[in-house]
């Protein structure tokens with residue numbers, strides 16, 4: 001089977017940073033082709049998320065991966081950030097050096113367009129932040145939609161929220177963009193909180209990461225910080241590796257158990273804005289528009305994480 005060609009659209013963010021590292025490691029193992037990274041405002045401002053993406057790629061020994069900055073704010077709403085979870089910089093915790101390379105001169109949408117045009121075959125988008133860039137891309141380049149094989153996103157949930165009782169962060173921040181992506185007709189895999197909460201990195205997992213070497217130690221350090229905020233904000237004993245699950249669903253689809261269903265995004269209600277209304281029992285009769293991940297092979301997921309991070313140089 002040919003390896004998936006991927007563009008990661010991120011707002012690092014601790015778990016985005018782990019997803020970036022995982023992508024670099026998977027590429028090194030020839031399990032994926034990383035065409036580039038686009039950044040979006042979400043966990044922190046665009047300036048910070050772009051700086052963080054560049055720093056993480058340098059740390060992973062991949063300053064050559066193009067990073068194109070995208071939307072500085074959601075489509076129609078003011079930006080809501082998550083310093084309570086990710087700290088002031090968007091990636092607080094261990095100090096890591098500044099990047100040895102700069103951002104791509106193209107904006108995210110232009111970069112995506114070039115990458116899709118140049119790719120010899122279909123490309124998978126893996127968005128792990130608010131869906132602003134992806135929605136803007138679909139609107140501005142409808143002719144290139146056919147080059148996208150699949151969108152594997154982290155966002156939403158069938159049940160609970162983490163930013164309001166009803167809404168998960170990525171969808172809450174830009175619900176209009178999310179609605180456009182779910183209604184785009186593209187195949188969408190949604191890894192929401194139902195499944196990402198099964199990817200908690202407890203002390204045992206962090207110890208195992210530390211044993212992998214310099215990169216693993218830094219990742220464990222990030223997750224120690226993430227563990228503290230997740231403990232104080234949510235009372236969790238292990239911080240969830242949300243974003244890496246969306247990438248794992250591309251690298252090893254069998255790690256997630258999915259169910260086809262209709263997902264509509266609430267954009268109007270002040271109470272439930274950003275809720276992904278998942279028609280688990282098909283009661284609306286509307287056609288399914290997403291494969292919703294419900295169950296994670298936790299052990300397999302962590303083995304994939306260790307395997308991909310292992311070979312990365314610090």
Ligand code: BDR
Nearest residue numbers: 013015016128169170242
């Ligand atoms: C999502 O929100 C962000 O804080 C994380 O990076 C993840 O993408 C989880 O709700």
Ligand code: CA
Nearest residue numbers: 013016128129
């Ligand atoms: Ca994220």
